[in-house]
Amino acid sequence: MSIHTIDYTVLAQNIKKWGKELGFQQVGITDVDLQNQEKALQDWLDNGYHGEMEWMARHGMMRARPDELLPGTLRVISVSMDYLPPEAGFAETLKQPHKAYISRYALGRDYHKLLRQRLKQLGQKISAEVEQLGFRPFVDSAPILERPLAEKAGLGWTGKHSLILNAQGGSWFFLGELLVDIPLPVDSAVENECGRCVACKTSCPTGAIVDDAVIDARRCISYLTIELDGIIPEEFRTAIGNRIYGCDDCQLVCPYNRYSSLTNEKDFHCRPQLYQQDLLTLFLWDEKTFLSKTEGSAIRRIGHEKWLRNIAVALGNAPYSDKFVDALESRLGFSEMLDVHLHWAIQQQIQHRKAATHTRQNKTARLIRIVEKGLPRDA
Structure with a gap:
């Protein structure tokens, strides 16, 4: 033509x-x-x-x-x-701290x-x-x-x-x-309908949305777990929770996402080896397994070391488990960068154990007081 x-x-x-x-x-x-x-x-x-x-x-x-x-x-x-994907499972994974949360797109x-x-x-x-x-x-x-x-x-x-x-x-x-390079007719922009809603800003775990539509990547969990190559600043580690690759919180709370359509692309459906997996399972992958399990996935580009770094932080945030501590200690010496996060996670696990022990002691003491007073146990 x-x-x-x-x-x-x-x-x-x-x-x-x-x-x-x-x-x-x-x-x-x-x-x-x-x-x-x-x-x-x-x-x-x-x-x-x-x-x-x-x-x-x-x-x-x-x-x-x-x-x-x-x-x-x-x-x-x-x-x-x-x-x-149809089986997104957002809240279920975030509510289970021993599970690995991976951003839905990945x-x-x-x-x-x-x-x-x-x-x-x-x-x-x-x-x-x-x-x-x-x-x-x-x-x-x-x-x-x-x-x-x-x-x-x-x-x-x-x-x-x-x-x-x-x-x-x-x-x-x-x-x-x-x-x-052809002069096609152009379309018009649509009206911004966010109004006064600030749900995304107030829900960001690390306060990365510093102004309307302005993100300080240095505070963003997606940046910290994907783009950042080195040590995750300690001030953000607890807020990361069990998010090991990316973060969806600002989208999860958006009212307009209640009406989102499910994808028609089967390639974007959740892979079973990544979906709602236990942190410990993923942490025990060696590099060969990591590369195999993430073949064709965006996750592969962060590499095995950063994968372990992110999961170490998540394990540090999880409730105490002897298995978690053993796994973390088994990775010591992998690299200087990873060791920083492993030592932090081990210390966090120790703190969780102390807190759990203190809670049990308080409950036991309360039961003893109740029995001594002759009151019903549910008083």
Whole structure:
């Protein structure tokens, strides 16, 4: 088709239809102008909120300029794909401190390749209609502000937890972008409907949401358990609880997530070797087992040492168990970094044992007093 005979309005409608046929729940189109995001991005970097994610600062304002990432880009096709599995089991796992809580997005197949392949297929469909189309798919893999682009494309609004929300699907979805060099008509942003709700801000275990839609990654459990390579600051270890990979708390309390749709992708369903497993079971995996059990999973990229680090912290937060202490002690000498967390966890277990002993002694003393007074035991 010649560029002079293209009906871009019809093409945009077809793109949205093709996208949904490929499994995307939403498809929107926006231009590349993100100038109004540059100051907020620079302030975020200047405040050091990116922590040790040095690539955030290295790419600087390119993140707000998609046409620098792929010269000639005129439009961004933004897509979403639901990932909430049918057997999510949020509260059940968080309420059982001996179980391992893994962020819902990471319990199935790594989403990067799946979404990128679907976006590539969408680009190829467009190429069949447009001569000399330039396109490039991205899925959380390039210096690009995907959430502001998704907001401009009408996929939802930016919640106070900084994630994209919409009234129909909540926030349990992945985002992806297809950069193209054709002047498609753009979509309109939707109204922000968070109102006065601050549930996400007040529920964050570590106070990482420092302002509306502003996250201090250095305090975020997802950053601490995934992105941070070294020692988790002691001030955050207790708050981490049994979360060994990521955190969903800000999404769990969001009213709009009551209406979230379950994923249609079986690849995103929970893998049994990761779902609601005992901390001790996962902690005893050697590196070969870890690599085998996490094959095709986003979890694999943190490596075995950080996996053990995260579980050690969770074991330190769990109620006392001789088995936990024995397991923690068995890992001593693995590495200097891990040893810091192992020693902390062992000390925590000792404190839990003392507290439990003190509680039992108090209960025994109370029963003795009741018997001496001749009162009923339930008095």
